[in-house]
Every structure is written in C-alpha cells, then in structure tokens.
Amino acid sequence: MMLKRLLPPLVVVVLLGALFAFGLLRGAPDRDIESALLGRPAPAFELPLYERYQPDFGTVLTSADLQGKALVVNFWASWCLPCYQEAPVLQAYWQEYQDADVVFVGIQTQDRDRLNEGRAFLSQFGLSFPNGIDNDSSISVDWGLYGVPETFFVDRDGRVIHKHAGPVTAELMDAKLRELLN
Amino acid sequence: MRRFVPLLLLLLAGLALAQQVQLEARVFEIARQLRCPSCVSESVADSNSPISQQMRVLIQEQLEQGRSEEEIFAYFQGRYGDWIMLDPPKRGIHLVAWLLPVIVAVLALATVALLVRRWLANSRKPIEATPEELERVRRQLGAAGAQPDPAPGTDGDI
Amino acid sequence: MMELQLGPLGSAGVFLAFGLALYGAVAGMLGAQRRDARLQTSARLAAVAGFIVSTAAVAVMQAALLTDDFSVSYVATTSRIASPTWVKVVTLWAALEGSILLWAWLLSGYTALLAVTAPLSPLRPWAVSIMQVVQVFFFGVVAFLANPFEVLPVPPLDGPGPNELLQNHWMMAVHPVLMYLGFVGLTVPFAYAMAALITRRPGTEWMTQTRRWTLTGWGFLSAAIIAGGWWSYEVLGWGGYWAWDPVENVSLMPWLTATALIHSVQVQERRRMLKPWNLVLVITTFSLSILGTFLTRSGVVSSVHAFGSGPVGPAFLVFFLFVTLVSFGLLALRWDDVRDRADLDSVVSREGSFLGVNILFVALTFAVLLGTLFPLVVEAVSGDKVTIGAPFFDQVTLPLWMLVLALMGIGPLLPWRRAEQQRLTHNLAWLTGAFVVAGGLAWLLGVRKVYPALTVGLAGYNLMSLGLLLAGALVPRLRLAKRSAFAVLRSYAHESRRRFGSMIVHFGVVVIAVGVAFSAGYRVDQQIRIDFGESAEFDGYTLTAVDRFVERTPQRISSGAVIEVSRDGRPVRTMTPRLNVFGDSRAVPTPAVMYRPSHDLYLNLNSTVGPTTTFVVLRVVKSPLVTWIWIGGFILVIGTAYALGGSTRTVPARATVRAEERAQA
Known part of the structure; x- marks a missing residue:
C-alpha cells in the first residue's frame, strides 16, 4: 500500500535523475553535432595562405585547384588547446600521405587579425601542409562550422564523407584516410 | 590562374x-x-x-x-x-516540443473540468450537521460578532 | 609570534556552522518528536548560533577580499588589488564558492529569524529543523565541496579579478543578493508545509504562519528578475533584457509557481479548498529553485551565464532528487489527511478565477521547463541535437500571458462563492468597453502588431478593473462618512493593506506588460558605420561621431567614441559607448543608453577604437517603452512592500455563516 503510493514520485525522481545524470556524463552540450554537409558536395573556398606556403601553393588556395583530390580540411584557432594536441598528428599523417592523392588544408578561424599568433602556431609544429586564415569567417559559415577544432574528410568526388569535432587521433586518421583513398 | x-x-x-x-x-x-x-x-x-x-x-x-x-x-x-534555427521547424522531433504544451494544456483543462464538476455537485448536496454542531457554529458566530457580507464585487480584505 | 590567518579562521566558521546546523536539525526533530521543550530550545539556539558563526565567516571573507589576502583561495581566483572597494565587497558573490556561501549565510539568517520570531506552534520546531536540514546541505557544500577558504601555500601576488562582465556594472551588486533572498524566503513556506505534513496538520496553519515569508520571498524574486533584466540590458550590449536563456528560465520557473501559490493559498484560507494543490505548489517552488541552481552550476544545459563545473553541480542534483522524493513522497503518504471535500458554487467566482490563475501559471511553468529541458531529453532519447530558442518561448507563452492579463482584470472583481448576474454584466460591460477603446485607439495610432495592440487593450481593461475595484470600495464609504475622497482612500488603503497592495502590484504588472510588448514588438536594430567627423541618420536621430578617447585607470583601460545625438537639428545628448578591459581579460563593451519615457536610444561599440582609428561601427537600438519595465518593476515591489506592511488579520467567520444558512435550508 505504502509502496504503491510512493510509486509516482519515485518514478518521476528516477526519470529526472537518469536524465540529468546523462546530462552530466555527456560532456559539453554542443559538440559533435552531425554536419548537414554529410554526403553532399564540399563547399568551394578561396583561402589566403600564410607566407611560408606561398612558394609551393600560391597566395590563395582555391577548391578548384584541388579538384579530383581527396581533402582533409582542418579548422583551428591559436587559442584552442585541443588544436595544439592534434597538430603533430596532422603533420605526421601529412608527411606519410603527401605523395598520395590527398591534400591537407589547415584553416585558422575565429581568430580575427591574430596573424602573428597564427604564424607562431604554424612554426611551433612546423606544419608543412597549406594553412591560411579565414579572417571574416566566411569559409567557416560555408562549411557549417561550430567550434574548433573540427576536421572534414572530403572524397575524390568532392563529397563530404565525415566530420570530426575535437582533436583528431591516429586511429581516426588511419580509418578515414583509408576510406578516402580506396 | x-x-x-x-x-x-x-x-x-x-x-x-x-x-x-x-x-x-x-x-x-x-x-x-x-x-x-x-x-x-x-x-x-x-x-x-x-x-x-x-x-x-x-x-x-x-x-x-x-x-x-x-x-x-x-x-x-x-x-x-x-x-x-532558434525557432524549431514544425516537423520531425521538433513537433513534439510544439504539440506537448497543447496536449498538456488540454489534459490539464480536462482534469480541472472534471474536478470542478465534482465540486459543483458537492456544493449542491446539503451539509449534514447534527443539532450540537449547529449550536456550536451559532455560539462561535456570536463570539466572533458575525459580520455582514460586504457588497459583492467590493469584497473587503482578503 | 602568531599571525592571524584568515583562511583557517573562515574554514572554522563554515565547519562550525555546518556542525550547528546538523546538531540543530537532529536535536530539533528529536525534540519535536518527543515533545521535549529543552531539546527544541536548544535547536533554536543552535539556529541563532549558526547565524552568528556564519556571519563571522562572511566577515572573514570580506576582510580577506578587502585586504587582498591572496593566501585565501577564493580571493586568489576572483579578486584583484586594483579593483575598487565596492567591487571587492561584491566579489563575495561573483563566483560559485562565494555565492553559495552567501546563500548559506542568508539561509542561516532566515532560520535564526524564524527561530526567534515565529510564534510557538506545533509546526515551529519541525519547520526550524527543516530549515536546518537545508542549511546542512548548503554549509556542507561550502565546507566540503567548494570551500572558498582553502589556504594556498604559495599565494599569488595578485589575482585575475572577478568576471569582467560582473565588475562592469553596479547592478551586479544587487541582483544575486535579491535572487538568493527570494529563494531563501520561499524556503520558509516549504519548511512549514513539510512540518504540516509530518505532524499531520495540513490545514491552513502552515500558510497563515508563513504568509509574510512567502510574499517577501516572492517580492525579492520579482525584484531579482527585473534587476537581472536591467543588468543584462545595461551590460551585455545587445539591447535586450530577456533572451530565454536557461539561467533566466530557471529563475522564472520558481517565480511562476510562487505566483500561482500566493493566489491559490487565498482559496484555501477562504474556502478550505485546494489543500493538496497548495502543498504541491510550495514543494514545486522549492524544488525548482534547487533544480535551477543545479542546471546553471553544472553545464548540463548550455547557457551564456553558466558557472564553471565541478562537484557542486552533482551535489545539487542529488539534493534536488532528495528534496523531490522526500517531499512528494511525504505528500503521497499523507494523502488521506490532505484530501479535502471541496465544493464550488460557481465557476464564475473568485475561487473560479484563482483556479484559472493556477492553470495558467502551471502551463507557463511547464512551457518554460519543456523549452529548457527538451534539447536534453531529445539528446538522451535519440542522440539528436536540437535547439529551442527565444522564438519558441515567445510563441508558446505569449497567448498564456495575454490570458493572465485578462484574468487579472476580471478575477478581483468577482466575489467569492458566486457572482451576481447583474453586477457581473455591468462590470464586464465596462471592462470590454475599456478593452475595445484602448485597443482601438492603439490600432488607430498605428499599433498594427497583434500582441502589442492586444496588450494595450488589456492594459486599458485592467486599468478599468482597478478603477471599478476602487470605486466599489470607496463609493459606499464616501456615502457613509462625509469625508473627502482622498481621506477615504487613505483610510481604505490603510485598512485593507493586502487588498490595496495587490492593486498596486497588478498596476505594476500592467506597466511592465506594456513595456515588454512594445520594446519587443517595435524594437529597431541597426549596425551603422560612421567616420569620425561625419554623421549618420538613424530613425529620426542624427548621430555624429565627434571624437575617440582612451582612458586608463588602475582598474581598467577604457576606449570609446564620443557620439553627439541630435534630433531635427537640435542637440539631444552626447553619448560615449566604450569598451572596457579589466586586467588581462577580454574587452567588454559598455553600451551608452539614453533613457526616455517613450523610447531608449542604445549605442554599443561593434568595432575597436584606438587613437588612430578613422571610423566607428555602432550597434544602434531603439527600444520603445523599455523604461516602463523598470518603472513597473519598481511599482510592483512597492506594492508588495505595502501589502506586507500591515498587520495580518484573521479571516472573518463568514464561511460559517453560509454553512449554517445552508444547513438550515
């Protein structure tokens, strides 16, 4: 009898408890939102490059220049800690795959006018794949960017096959590069 | 180029x-x-x-x-x-958010309507009171100095 | 030589307060259970001692802040030498640990006050104990999870200072304190309601004992919400005051249920109805205030204002679940005592209108809760991320707010029990007339948006209602006593403080409603670029960028533009929107606001300004009638204070007269 009476409040409390426990455990609320671009053509872009890449890639890197190649597009910012974590990983895979049919592109974003900070970031990790700055966030909007770091994988047909939020890992790079180049 | x-x-x-x-x-x-x-x-x-x-x-x-x-x-x-969209589109899962307030409002209104019906019925039933109880009420009223009801709509202090 | 260390001293105070609260809770409950007067007195003394000790702890924290004692962890993480004195004082509640200390301290203050002033009743020992149980939680959090008095072995030379948004405006000194005073005030009726359930005395006693506490808590919460909106308007630089951010929503929800409560208890006082419902409301109000704290301190829902996470969030979750389970569980167990044989003569009556108030405010609470938690629920169920934003809240709640305004006008005109047909028709005719005239006038004057026009109509309707109420009360008195109308009004206002206070409050609500309807419906936003020396037009005004400036004080660096505002060629005002940089923090815009009764002009810098910049980009906002919200808020608080000022009269024995009549029939 008593138990039967206590049942309604108990059920409510258990449900609320489960909901909020889920909320506490899931981490930051707005990460890892599925990209609306998945399976669709990657947006075109024109990226002004940092000086160190201009001899090899020109002042502006455009998506048209990269047609037919798979892309790994990484968005970063100089103030973002996870970006410092993933930068060596990206550089390592770039060195391994630079002769394959894939190009890595680094885009500094949400970092307006912080060119010196950007240069310091690039030389700290000696990043040799082309990097530029999206100073007015227009590329970021086109790619539906939420935060940094985010990394997009684009296949040779120019379609976005995966978006990863947060620092990339070796496992992820292995898996996705294999998928891109097959 | x-x-x-x-x-x-x-x-x-x-x-x-x-x-x-x-x-x-x-x-x-x-x-x-x-x-x-x-x-x-x-x-x-x-x-x-x-x-x-x-x-x-x-x-x-x-x-x-x-x-x-x-x-x-x-x-x-x-x-x-x-x-x-801050204004959730009225389709898919968002529909739940749009419809739920309406559903709950209807349910709440229905519940209250049912209760009100019962209360209205209650008020039509005569109150059963023994002569002793009535006498007690009268005594208390006398002690409190029964006040007349103020005019409707101007209901005094609440 | 012994040096006085503030950290350990403060910690000692907090631990002692925790111990006293624990002792008081246990002793008080044992005392109440065994009807042991000595134990009960001991618990009340513990409540007073707890307040003294926690006051000492707060004083120690203030001393540490004012003397820049960076060996105290809270001072090291939130204060800065260069801050002015008032900022150092309010830094106490500028971050998580300090704000919980403040809350705990206010709670202990209310408990002590209750222990000393509450009249002796079978409920009091339990109520004081329950306040102490709540204290055990708060002081426990301060002592064990978020101790602001931890001693840093290597104190820094200076700290980062409080959050830059908080030291940018004096309003920050007021808003949180009001909020906590509100939450703590509403803890008292909760404690009494629990006491009533425990002692199986679920009559009206718990309500009459706590009527003033409830109204005080409600008044503080109202003031806090208005002050929060004003702060947001003055500081955040977006020209608005309410964004339906989760932090705002969680402060609104307990206010909504408390508003339902202060109306609904009158039905129980008068008609002995809604007993269980009022208990539900008082428990929900308290639960929601704890839930709100959990949601904003844990990062579970995304909010602009979220405090950092840590063990405090989960602690509040556990406490919320505990409170909800125990209080609703107790209510379920006592259901047979609580149920009442309600009877209703007619729906068209005062009690009928209060039923409507209950439905509306509960529906509003549900809509706000749903909008706040829906993204979390969807994510938990399906993993999808969805957004519910301001437009959703507006669309769902606006019709309900309109109904609230409609009910607010007719409700007080209805008599208890049953409305007399003739009188009702008469009143309704006046009200409808006022609605049509005011709304029609607004329509003719160009108010073509639905909600603002409706609001004007309902404002006219409500003013008419207040007029009818006053006339109904004053005219008979005028006939009886041959005194001036003013003298009669004064004596009426004095005799019926609660009634007259409620009229003032309702008037304040009307003023706020009009302010909200117009500032939201007819707000104009623009982004304008002006070269220095040039002018730009904005909605009837000419803005001239005259100059730029950079100011340095030890506390901050401030840069901005001097904008001369003129209208029809005549200068109106010189405004200086600026960006402030406190220490190493990011720049915070400080908008310049020109307050006007008809509309505010609001300038916010959208570009950085230096000695060499040649242009300035301004976010310019024109908000009609936005000042009315602050004025209405002020009126509302005055009305609440007025209603609280009088003596509490007992309900006359009118109901019994009727009972007798009916029994004889």
Missing part, C-alpha cells in the same frame, strides 16, 4: 567586409531567429563573435540580392541543419 595579392591586403579586405558594412534593421530580425554556432545559446543578432558578425553580413548581402527570409533560412539550414 593564381592571383598575386599579398596576404595582408586580402585580409584587410575581409576585415573591411565584416566590420564596415552597414546593416539594416531587417538583418537583425532575421538574425534573431538563428543560433550563433560558436556561442552557447545566443542568437546571431545578440552575439558579437566573428562568425555571427559574418553571418549578419551574409544576411545583409542576401537581402540586397532580393532573397526572401525563407531562402536565407534555407541557406543556413543547408549548412548547419535544423540546429541553427
């Missing part, structure tokens, strides 16, 4: 674009419906993050091209999905 524009110049051009543009009132009305992607729970109209500023410029440009509000929303939904 590749244009040889110094990086800095191009950057300044980009900067100019984001900062110097005048934005009309309608831009903010539209931006108020969109969620700033890099912020927590702010609208594109309210946030001053670089990405929101750029989105406002994009809205202004599209308005100048004569695009409608729906087309502009579609542009951002195409890039960010429904998540970008």
Whole structure:
C-alpha cells in the first residue's frame, strides 16, 4: 500500500535523475553535432595562405585547384588547446600521405587579425601542409562550422564523407584516410 | 590562374567586409531567429563573435540580392541543419516540443473540468450537521460578532 | 609570534556552522518528536548560533577580499588589488564558492529569524529543523565541496579579478543578493508545509504562519528578475533584457509557481479548498529553485551565464532528487489527511478565477521547463541535437500571458462563492468597453502588431478593473462618512493593506506588460558605420561621431567614441559607448543608453577604437517603452512592500455563516 503510493514520485525522481545524470556524463552540450554537409558536395573556398606556403601553393588556395583530390580540411584557432594536441598528428599523417592523392588544408578561424599568433602556431609544429586564415569567417559559415577544432574528410568526388569535432587521433586518421583513398 | 595579392591586403579586405558594412534593421530580425554556432545559446543578432558578425553580413548581402527570409533560412539550414534555427521547424522531433504544451494544456483543462464538476455537485448536496454542531457554529458566530457580507464585487480584505 | 590567518579562521566558521546546523536539525526533530521543550530550545539556539558563526565567516571573507589576502583561495581566483572597494565587497558573490556561501549565510539568517520570531506552534520546531536540514546541505557544500577558504601555500601576488562582465556594472551588486533572498524566503513556506505534513496538520496553519515569508520571498524574486533584466540590458550590449536563456528560465520557473501559490493559498484560507494543490505548489517552488541552481552550476544545459563545473553541480542534483522524493513522497503518504471535500458554487467566482490563475501559471511553468529541458531529453532519447530558442518561448507563452492579463482584470472583481448576474454584466460591460477603446485607439495610432495592440487593450481593461475595484470600495464609504475622497482612500488603503497592495502590484504588472510588448514588438536594430567627423541618420536621430578617447585607470583601460545625438537639428545628448578591459581579460563593451519615457536610444561599440582609428561601427537600438519595465518593476515591489506592511488579520467567520444558512435550508 505504502509502496504503491510512493510509486509516482519515485518514478518521476528516477526519470529526472537518469536524465540529468546523462546530462552530466555527456560532456559539453554542443559538440559533435552531425554536419548537414554529410554526403553532399564540399563547399568551394578561396583561402589566403600564410607566407611560408606561398612558394609551393600560391597566395590563395582555391577548391578548384584541388579538384579530383581527396581533402582533409582542418579548422583551428591559436587559442584552442585541443588544436595544439592534434597538430603533430596532422603533420605526421601529412608527411606519410603527401605523395598520395590527398591534400591537407589547415584553416585558422575565429581568430580575427591574430596573424602573428597564427604564424607562431604554424612554426611551433612546423606544419608543412597549406594553412591560411579565414579572417571574416566566411569559409567557416560555408562549411557549417561550430567550434574548433573540427576536421572534414572530403572524397575524390568532392563529397563530404565525415566530420570530426575535437582533436583528431591516429586511429581516426588511419580509418578515414583509408576510406578516402580506396 | 593564381592571383598575386599579398596576404595582408586580402585580409584587410575581409576585415573591411565584416566590420564596415552597414546593416539594416531587417538583418537583425532575421538574425534573431538563428543560433550563433560558436556561442552557447545566443542568437546571431545578440552575439558579437566573428562568425555571427559574418553571418549578419551574409544576411545583409542576401537581402540586397532580393532573397526572401525563407531562402536565407534555407541557406543556413543547408549548412548547419535544423540546429541553427532558434525557432524549431514544425516537423520531425521538433513537433513534439510544439504539440506537448497543447496536449498538456488540454489534459490539464480536462482534469480541472472534471474536478470542478465534482465540486459543483458537492456544493449542491446539503451539509449534514447534527443539532450540537449547529449550536456550536451559532455560539462561535456570536463570539466572533458575525459580520455582514460586504457588497459583492467590493469584497473587503482578503 | 602568531599571525592571524584568515583562511583557517573562515574554514572554522563554515565547519562550525555546518556542525550547528546538523546538531540543530537532529536535536530539533528529536525534540519535536518527543515533545521535549529543552531539546527544541536548544535547536533554536543552535539556529541563532549558526547565524552568528556564519556571519563571522562572511566577515572573514570580506576582510580577506578587502585586504587582498591572496593566501585565501577564493580571493586568489576572483579578486584583484586594483579593483575598487565596492567591487571587492561584491566579489563575495561573483563566483560559485562565494555565492553559495552567501546563500548559506542568508539561509542561516532566515532560520535564526524564524527561530526567534515565529510564534510557538506545533509546526515551529519541525519547520526550524527543516530549515536546518537545508542549511546542512548548503554549509556542507561550502565546507566540503567548494570551500572558498582553502589556504594556498604559495599565494599569488595578485589575482585575475572577478568576471569582467560582473565588475562592469553596479547592478551586479544587487541582483544575486535579491535572487538568493527570494529563494531563501520561499524556503520558509516549504519548511512549514513539510512540518504540516509530518505532524499531520495540513490545514491552513502552515500558510497563515508563513504568509509574510512567502510574499517577501516572492517580492525579492520579482525584484531579482527585473534587476537581472536591467543588468543584462545595461551590460551585455545587445539591447535586450530577456533572451530565454536557461539561467533566466530557471529563475522564472520558481517565480511562476510562487505566483500561482500566493493566489491559490487565498482559496484555501477562504474556502478550505485546494489543500493538496497548495502543498504541491510550495514543494514545486522549492524544488525548482534547487533544480535551477543545479542546471546553471553544472553545464548540463548550455547557457551564456553558466558557472564553471565541478562537484557542486552533482551535489545539487542529488539534493534536488532528495528534496523531490522526500517531499512528494511525504505528500503521497499523507494523502488521506490532505484530501479535502471541496465544493464550488460557481465557476464564475473568485475561487473560479484563482483556479484559472493556477492553470495558467502551471502551463507557463511547464512551457518554460519543456523549452529548457527538451534539447536534453531529445539528446538522451535519440542522440539528436536540437535547439529551442527565444522564438519558441515567445510563441508558446505569449497567448498564456495575454490570458493572465485578462484574468487579472476580471478575477478581483468577482466575489467569492458566486457572482451576481447583474453586477457581473455591468462590470464586464465596462471592462470590454475599456478593452475595445484602448485597443482601438492603439490600432488607430498605428499599433498594427497583434500582441502589442492586444496588450494595450488589456492594459486599458485592467486599468478599468482597478478603477471599478476602487470605486466599489470607496463609493459606499464616501456615502457613509462625509469625508473627502482622498481621506477615504487613505483610510481604505490603510485598512485593507493586502487588498490595496495587490492593486498596486497588478498596476505594476500592467506597466511592465506594456513595456515588454512594445520594446519587443517595435524594437529597431541597426549596425551603422560612421567616420569620425561625419554623421549618420538613424530613425529620426542624427548621430555624429565627434571624437575617440582612451582612458586608463588602475582598474581598467577604457576606449570609446564620443557620439553627439541630435534630433531635427537640435542637440539631444552626447553619448560615449566604450569598451572596457579589466586586467588581462577580454574587452567588454559598455553600451551608452539614453533613457526616455517613450523610447531608449542604445549605442554599443561593434568595432575597436584606438587613437588612430578613422571610423566607428555602432550597434544602434531603439527600444520603445523599455523604461516602463523598470518603472513597473519598481511599482510592483512597492506594492508588495505595502501589502506586507500591515498587520495580518484573521479571516472573518463568514464561511460559517453560509454553512449554517445552508444547513438550515
């Protein structure tokens, strides 16, 4: 009898408890939102490059220049800690795959006018794949960017096959590069 | 082919674009419906993050091209999905959020209506009281100095 | 030589307060259970001692802040030498640990006050004990999870200072204190309601004992919400005051249920109805205030204002679940005692209108709760991320707010029991007339948006209702006593403080409603670029960018533009929107606001300004009638204070007269 009476409040409390426990455990609320671009053509872009890449890639890197190649597009910012974590990983895979049919592109974003900070970031990790700055966030909007770091994988047909939020890992790079180049 | 524009110049051009543009009132009305992607729970109209500023410029440009509000929303939904809309679209899972208040309101009204019916019926039943109880009520009323009811509508202190 | 260390001293105070609260809770409950007067007195003394000790702890924290004692962890993480004195004082509640200390301290203050002033009743020992149980939680959090008095072995030379948004405006000194005073005030009726359930005395006693506490808590919460909106308007630079951010929503929800409560208890006082419902409301109000704290301190829902996470969030979750389970569980167990044989003569009556108030405010609470938690629920169920934003809340709640306004006008005109047909028709005719005239006038003057026009109509309707109420009360008195109308009004206002206070409050609500309807419906936003020396037009105004400036004080660096505002060629005002940089923090815009009764002009810098910049980009906002919200808020608080000022009269034995009549029939 008593138990039967206590049942309604108990059920409510258990449900609320489960909901909020889920909320506490899931981490930051707005990460890892599925990209609306998945399976669709990657947006075109024109990226002004940092000086160190201009001899090899020109002042502006455009998506048209990269047609037919798979892309790994990484968005970063100089103030973002996870970006410092993933930068060596990206550089390592770039060195391994630079002769394959894939190009890595680094885009500094949400970092307006912080060119010196950007240069310091690039030389700290000696990043040799082309990097530029999206100073007015227009590329970021086109790619539906939420935060940094985010990394997009684009296949040779120019379609976005995966978006990863947060620092990339070796496992992820292995898996996705294999998928891109097959 | 590749244009040889110094990086800095191009950057300044980009900067100019984001900062110097005048934005009309309608831009903010539209931006108020969109969620700033890099912020927590702010609208594109309210946030001053670089990405929101750029989105406002994009809205202004599209308005100048004569695009409608729906087309502009579609542009951002195409890039960010429904998540970008602060005004949840009335379909899919969002429908639950839109319908639930209505359903709950109807249920609440029905419950209250049922209760009210029972209470109305209660009030029509005569109160059963023994002579002793009636006597006690009279005594108490006498002690309290029974007050007349004030005029309806001017009900005194509550 | 012994040096006085503030850290350990403060910690000692907090631990002692925790111990006293624990002792008081246990002793008080044992005392109440065994009807042991000595134990009960001991618990009340513990409540007073707890207040003294926690006051000492707060004083120690203030001393540490004012003397820049960076060996105290809270001072090291939130204060800065260069801050002015008032900022150092309010830094106490500028971050998580300090704000919980403040809350705990206010709670202990209320408990002590209750222990000393509450009249002796079977409920009091339990109520004081329950306040102490709540204290055990708060002081426990301060002592064990978020101790602001931890001693840093290597104190820094200076700290980062409080959050830059908080030291940018004096309003920050007021808003949180009001909020906590509100939450703590509403803890008292909760404690009494629990006491009533425990002692199986679920009559009206718990309500009459706590009537003033409830109204005080409600008044503080109202003031806090208005002050929060004003702060947001003055500081955040977006020209608005309410964004339906989760932090705002969680402060609104307990206010909504408390508003339902202060109306609904009158039905129980008068008609002995809704007993269980009022208990539900008082429990829900308290639960929601704890839930709100959990939601904003844990980062579970995304909010602009979220405090950092840590063990405090989960602790509040556990406490919320505990409170909800125990209080609703107790209510379920006592259901047979609580149920009442309600009877209703007619729906068209005062009690009928209060039923409507209950439905509306509960529906509003549900809509706000749903909008706040829906994204979390969807994510938990399906993993999808969805957004619910301001437009959703507006669309769902606006019709309900309109109904609230409609009910607010007719409700007080209805008599208890049953409305007389003739009188009702008469009143309704006046009200409808006022609605049509005011709304029609607004329509003719160009108010073509639905909600603003409706609001004007309902404002006219409500003013008419207040007029009818006053006339109904004053005219008979005028006929009886041959005194001036003013003298009669004064004596009426004095005799019926609660009634007259409620009229003032309702008037304040009307003023706020009009302010909200117009500032939201007819707000104009623009972004304007002006070269220095040039002018730009904005909605009838000419803005001239005259100059730029950079100011340095030890506390901050401030840069901005001097904008001359003129209208029809005549200068109106010189405004200086600026950006402030405190220490190493990011720049915070400080908008310049020109307050006007008809509309505010609001300028916020959207570009950085230096000695060499040639132009300025301004976010310019024109908000009609936004000042009315602050004025209405002020009126509302005055009305609440007025209603609280009088003596509490007992309900006359009118109901029994009727009972007798009916029994004889």
